[in-house]
Amino acid sequence: MAAIFSLLQVLLLVLALQHSAVATNCKERERHALLELKKGFKDPSKRLFSWEGQENCCMWEGVQCDNKTENVIGLDLRNTVSYYQEVGDLYIISSRLEGSLGGEISSSLIHLQHLKHLDLSGNYFLGETIPSFISQLKELRYLNLSRAGFKGTIPSCLGNLSSLQTLDLSNNGVYQYEPSHQWLSHLTSLRHLVVSGVTFSSNSSTSLVLALNKLPSLVEISLSDCMLESIPLFIPSLNFSFLSILDLSQNNISSFMPGWFFNLSRLEYLDLSSNDFHGRVSHNLANMTSLKSLNLGVNDFSEDAIPESIGSLCNLDTLDLSRWNIGKRFAEFGGVFSGCLRNSLTHLHLSSASLKGIIPDWIGDIKNLQVLDLSNNFLYGSVPSSLARLSSLQELILISNELNGTVPEEIGKLSELVNLNLAGNYLNVVLSETHFAELEKLEILFLSDNPLVFNVSSHWNPPFILKTLRISSCSLGPQFPTWLQTQHELHALDMSDVGIADTAPIWFWNLTTKLFSLDLSHNQIEGTIPKTLSFRDIFSVDLSSNLFSGTLPEFGSITRELDLSNNTFSGHIPANIGERMPYMFYLSVSTNKLSGRVPSSLCQMKGMGAVDLSKNQLSGELPDCWLNSSALQILDFSNNNVIGGIPESICDMPSLTSLHLSNNNLSGEFPVSLKKCCHAPATQPGPLTDRPHQTGWTPLGARPQI
Numbered sequence: 001m002a003a004i005f006s007l008l009q010v011l012l013l014v015l016a017l018q019h020s021a022v023a024t025n026c027k028e029r030e031r032h033a034l035l036e037l038k039k040g041f042k043d044p045s046k047r048l049f050s051w052e053g054q055e056n057c058c059m060w061e062g063v064q065c066d067n068k069t070e071n072v073i074g075l076d077l078r079n080t081v082s083y084y085q086e087v088g089d090l091y092i093i094s095s096r097l098e099g100s101l102g103g104e105i106s107s108s109l110i111h112l113q114h115l116k117h118l119d120l121s122g123n124y125f126l127g128e129t130i131p132s133f134i135s136q137l138k139e140l141r142y143l144n145l146s147r148a149g150f151k152g153t154i155p156s157c158l159g160n161l162s163s164l165q166t167l168d169l170s171n172n173g174v175y176q177y178e179p180s181h182q183w184l185s186h187l188t189s190l191r192h193l194v195v196s197g198v199t200f201s202s203n204s205s206t207s208l209v210l211a212l213n214k215l216p217s218l219v220e221i222s223l224s225d226c227m228l229e230s231i232p233l234f235i236p237s238l239n240f241s242f243l244s245i246l247d248l249s250q251n252n253i254s255s256f257m258p259g260w261f262f263n264l265s266r267l268e269y270l271d272l273s274s275n276d277f278h279g280r281v282s283h284n285l286a287n288m289t290s291l292k293s294l295n296l297g298v299n300d301f302s303e304d305a306i307p308e309s310i311g312s313l314c315n316l317d318t319l320d321l322s323r324w325n326i327g328k329r330f331a332e333f334g335g336v337f338s339g340c341l342r343n344s345l346t347h348l349h350l351s352s353a354s355l356k357g358i359i360p361d362w363i364g365d366i367k368n369l370q371v372l373d374l375s376n377n378f379l380y381g382s383v384p385s386s387l388a389r390l391s392s393l394q395e396l397i398l399i400s401n402e403l404n405g406t407v408p409e410e411i412g413k414l415s416e417l418v419n420l421n422l423a424g425n426y427l428n429v430v431l432s433e434t435h436f437a438e439l440e441k442l443e444i445l446f447l448s449d450n451p452l453v454f455n456v457s458s459h460w461n462p463p464f465i466l467k468t469l470r471i472s473s474c475s476l477g478p479q480f481p482t483w484l485q486t487q488h489e490l491h492a493l494d495m496s497d498v499g500i501a502d503t504a505p506i507w508f509w510n511l512t513t514k515l516f517s518l519d520l521s522h523n524q525i526e527g528t529i530p531k532t533l534s535f536r537d538i539f540s541v542d543l544s545s546n547l548f549s550g551t552l553p554e555f556g557s558i559t560r561e562l563d564l565s566n567n568t569f570s571g572h573i574p575a576n577i578g579e580r581m582p583y584m585f586y587l588s589v590s591t592n593k594l595s596g597r598v599p600s601s602l603c604q605m606k607g608m609g610a611v612d613l614s615k616n617q618l619s620g621e622l623p624d625c626w627l628n629s630s631a632l633q634i635l636d637f638s639n640n641n642v643i644g645g646i647p648e649s650i651c652d653m654p655s656l657t658s659l660h661l662s663n664n665n666l667s668g669e670f671p672v673s674l675k676k677c678c679h680a681p682a683t684q685p686g687p688l689t690d691r692p693h694q695t696g697w698t699p700l701g702a703r704p705q706i
Helices: 002-023 028-040 089-098 107-111 132-136 156-160 202-212 259-263 283-287 308-312 361-365 385-389 409-413 482-486 506-514 600-604 672-679
Strands: 063-065 072-076 117-119 142-144 151-153 166-168 173-176 192-194 220-222 245-247 269-271 276-279 293-295 318-320 347-349 371-373 378-381 395-397 419-421 444-446 468-470 492-494 517-519 526-528 540-542 547-550 561-563 568-572 586-588 593-596 610-612 617-621 634-636 641-644 658-660
Touching: 028 107, 107 132, 132 156, 259 283, 283 308, 361 385, 385 409, 482 506
Parallel strands: 072 117, 117 142, 142 166, 151 173, 166 192, 192 220, 220 245, 245 269, 269 293, 293 318, 318 347, 347 371, 371 395, 395 419, 419 444, 444 468, 468 492, 492 517, 517 540, 526 547, 540 561, 547 568, 561 586, 568 593, 586 610, 593 617, 610 634, 617 641, 634 658
Antiparallel strands: 063 072
């Protein structure tokens, strides 16, 4: 009985201690510091709603405390909102802001003197500099400020963080011009340095590497896109004994491969891509036996072959020699990929390498291959059936070659395939359901610009759910493909010039609610677009050269490219079109049956590059509101019923190069402002035959793949 009583006492004591631990507030000084930190933040999505009152701050969102001392030791406030980088900066910014913290970082942070972990990555502190008072957090071991919108110089006092093991300042607008970089050499505990996208002065590249060589614990150095122009060819006393990751990609380094590279015996990841490395690749590459990933693409190496030394790297799983001018038959390199590479290699990138001939059958012997990229070469013949032996293949990218044979049905057995890209070839084959039989994981299908014919049953239920489908210039019609209604996760769809001569069914318009890009141009698709349909998130739309009718559909505020030309749309152009789509860059509704006036709200689209309203039935006077249209290059109001004079402001646009007003009912004198249009080309192109140029912009028919 006494033993039971004693046991109950122990249990009650344990429960009391647990209750006390939960109920006890965190340190008052630290709780107050966190509340002050919150005051400085802009938090539109209320991520820090739990940071309030007298509650135990150890229970607040993103706060970590030591279980014994209850000191705050971690702040994880990173923004993890996902977004699609491919669809344009406007969408990226608006999506990131939804979950971002902004504003200022309060100096109250220094009262968290036991902080070991600080992560503010992915937020949006636009224009703020990296706070120098972070250097007072002496126990800090992990600091991540990447992708957070910081500007200005990196405070050299960060060198006081002698306990720091991970420093990530990548992808901000920060720079460091200090020639000696001594502050970096003071981070004696540093293991991971990620400063990709940080601008270093070009004349201090060598001193930067020498400063890092004083840190013997370094495991990772990521200096991608740092404007480096050189690296030391010789380091007298090499200290990179533990270095596993070295990323020098996307710089301006003009150099041979330094000999000290080949002494990095523990190096597993080496990326020298997108530089100006030249000369031959040393046979000493074979000494780097720990290498798992090697990227030498987009350089000026004098190799006219795949270096044989690569065949000795038995741990290599990723090889990228893209944009090498190899210029030989692919089949000649079977020896390099024989032996241990056939078992180790999982990613092979040989795009734009001037490879010739057929795709050799031995490619099917690299049994663990997951990614095969042979794009932009001179390969011809058929897609080999030996690829079916690559049971782990996830990406097959053969775009822009000269393949002129068939696609084997065995391709449908690649059950792990996520991305199939055969676009831009001369493949002449009838694709059946067998070609897709086991492709349950397929998300991206690019078959554009091939004379391919789809021959599938109207009752076919594909095994896949695609996110991107591009099959322009294939033969898909004349009926609208019924199997498409199963593809309810589409983000990008290009079915231009596929021979459809049918009415767009209602179920199709329901698929468009998730689309960022839609191209149905150059078909004979009929019907009206439902008025209830919302194109809220669509970025680019091309419905040109069809038989669509009815009033113009409504599009969302992020739409930037809209081509509805060569249809039979009628009614008025919405008076508030400029308010609805303020970021529009290209707008064409040419060759329709639109009436009414030219809306003055077009002038509110300050980023607009081209407007084509030609060949309609527009009337009334042209608006005189173009003073702020600084980006407009092409303006076409020709072949309408416009009356009145030419607006004075129409030639106050500094970028205007093409103005079309012919075949209207204009009257009055030419305005004096037309003298300002002298920078327009003497021989004017046809209406919008060429779209305006803009950094990061390409025509609808050649836009970046999504």
